[in-house]
Amino acid sequence: MGLFILRRLGVMILTALCLTFVVFFLTNLYPNLEKLAKTQGNMRMTDEQVESWLSNRGYLQPVPVKYGEWLGVLPSKQIENSEGDLVGRCIDPGVDPADAPRFCGILQGDWGYSTVFKDDVASIVATRLALTGKLMFWVMVLMVPSALILGVLAGMREGSRTDRTLSTVAITTTATPEYVSGVILIAVFASSAVGLKWFKGTATSAMDNANFENFFLPVLTISLFGMGYIARMTRASMAEVMTAQYIRTARLKGVSFRNIVTKHALRNALIAPFTVIMLQFPWLLNGVVIVETLFNYKGFGWVLVQAAGNNDIELLLGVSVVSVFVVLITQLVSDIGYVYLNPRISVS
Numbered sequence: 001m002g003l004f005i006l007r008r009l010g011v012m013i014l015t016a017l018c019l020t021f022v023v024f025f026l027t028n029l030y031p032n033l034e035k036l037a038k039t040q041g042n043m044r045m046t047d048e049q050v051e052s053w054l055s056n057r058g059y060l061q062p063v064p065v066k067y068g069e070w071l072g073v074l075p076s077k078q079i080e081n082s083e084g085d086l087v088g089r090c091i092d093p094g095v096d097p098a099d100a101p102r103f104c105g106i107l108q109g110d111w112g113y114s115t116v117f118k119d120d121v122a123s124i125v126a127t128r129l130a131l132t133g134k135l136m137f138w139v140m141v142l143m144v145p146s147a148l149i150l151g152v153l154a155g156m157r158e159g160s161r162t163d164r165t166l167s168t169v170a171i172t173t174t175a176t177p178e179y180v181s182g183v184i185l186i187a188v189f190a191s192s193a194v195g196l197k198w199f200k201g202t203a204t205s206a207m208d209n210a211n212f213e214n215f216f217l218p219v220l221t222i223s224l225f226g227m228g229y230i231a232r233m234t235r236a237s238m239a240e241v242m243t244a245q246y247i248r249t250a251r252l253k254g255v256s257f258r259n260i261v262t263k264h265a266l267r268n269a270l271i272a273p274f275t276v277i278m279l280q281f282p283w284l285l286n287g288v289v290i291v292e293t294l295f296n297y298k299g300f301g302w303v304l305v306q307a308a309g310n311n312d313i314e315l316l317l318g319v320s321v322v323s324v325f326v327v328l329i330t331q332l333v334s335d336i337g338y339v340y341l342n343p344r345i346s347v348s
Contacts, residue, residue, distance in 0.1 A: 005336070008332055008335065009332075012328040012329075015324075015328060016321075016324050016325070020071075020317070020324060021067055023316075024063070024067050024070065024317060025067075027313045028059070028313065032311055033054055033059050034054075035311050036059075036115070036311055037053040037054055038050065039310075039311060040053075040115060055079075056087065058077060058087070058088060058089065065077075068105075069089055069105060070089075070105050070106065070112070070317065071106050071107060072104065072105020072106055072107035072108045072110070073103075073107065074103075075102040076089040076090040076091075076101075076102065076104055078091065078100075089104055089105075090102065090110075106321060109122065110122075111125065111314065111321075112314030112315075112317070113314060114307075114312055114315045115310075115312050115313075115314070115315075116306060116307070116310045116312045116315065117315070121314050121315050121317075121318040122318065124303060125300075125303070125315075125319065128298065128299050128300045128303040129300050129322060131297070131298065131299040131300070132284075132285065132292070132300035132301065135219065135222070135284075135292075135299060136281070136284045136285070136288075138215070138219045139226070139284060142220070143222070143223040143227045143280070144230065144277055146227055146231075147170075147226070147228075147229075147230035147231040147273075148230070148234055148270075148273065150166050150169070150227070150231040150234070150235075151166075151170075151230065151231040151232065151235040151237075151273065152235075152238055152261070152266065152269070153166060154166040154167055154170075154231070154234075154235040154239075155234065155235040155237070155238025155239040155241075156238060156242065156261055158239040158242065158243075163235070166231070166235070167232070167235060170228035170229075170231040170232045170235070171228060171232070172228070173224045173225060173227055173228035174225065174228030174229050174232070175228075177290075178221050178222060178225050178290050178291050178294075179290050181221050181225065182217075182218075182221040182290075182291060182294045183294070185221055186294075186295075189217065190217060198213075199213050199214070199217055200213055200214075202214055203217070203218050203295035203296060203297040204295075204296045204297065204298070206297065207297065207299075217295065218291050218292075218297055221295075222284065222288060226280055226284075230273055230276050230277060230280070233272055233273050233276045234269065234272075234273040237269045237270070237273060238265065240269075241265045241268050244265075247260060247264060247265060250264055274334065274337055278330045278331070278333060278334035279330065279334075281326060282327040282330055285326050288300070288301040289301035289304060289305055293305060300319070300322075304316075
């Protein structure tokens, strides 16, 4: 197991480098840099002025060199601008360039500076990630148990009325996008036009003080969409296990149906749903963009939209690092979880 984890960590590091380099290359294409120069400088800048602005700030260096500086494995180059001052990634305003560190990248904890929010990228990402983490936690608390119960109940007796009813519910929730279910929930339960208005708070207020009234609707909106998929996978896995030979043998021995489900079928049936559940974490991290925008909940998905829409290169890169890290970690946890759910699976 230890050797397997070490090998996977090596593959994860290589994958992370490749993915972040692709994102870095795309965000540092010249049209994006030109837009950044005009946004930070003057929209009426000429091509020569744009090139001078970018050159004075080190944006026209070769992409591998800039990537190495951003990563923190290459020393930051100090460039003399048109005013005769030394500028560089490691040089902060008002600081003597001689006192600036040589390396200041992701590995050193320096994630750059956001041109939109005027703050350190690491601080922005940490704040918004914490807000989305709170949302993800309550979504998983509601979504996973509900989906597993629906899937197990439907799969225990394949083809029964209960199976058909619960499968229809699961398909309906999965087929309904979040922006549709969110609008419906807002119109029915939070709008004064309909007359119910059970939820008076807003998701924006939930950022500081989350409670049932201002936080349940966004949690329910996300949960409904993911719940159906997990329930369908659980139902299919449970139905397959219930037809296995060892289940038939247990029935012939007179084992009660309840014990057959809980002691024999359930553990094996959870292997496939476990994979789907682990995949929900990266989906929730980046897939909450619509819900956070719809409910004006300024979390990780919201800041991703702001970074992409405003060409905030450093912030967009910081968001991509977190996204890649979460995806790779959840895949590793998923692989390790296989072994504990099914001892027949060996790690070689």
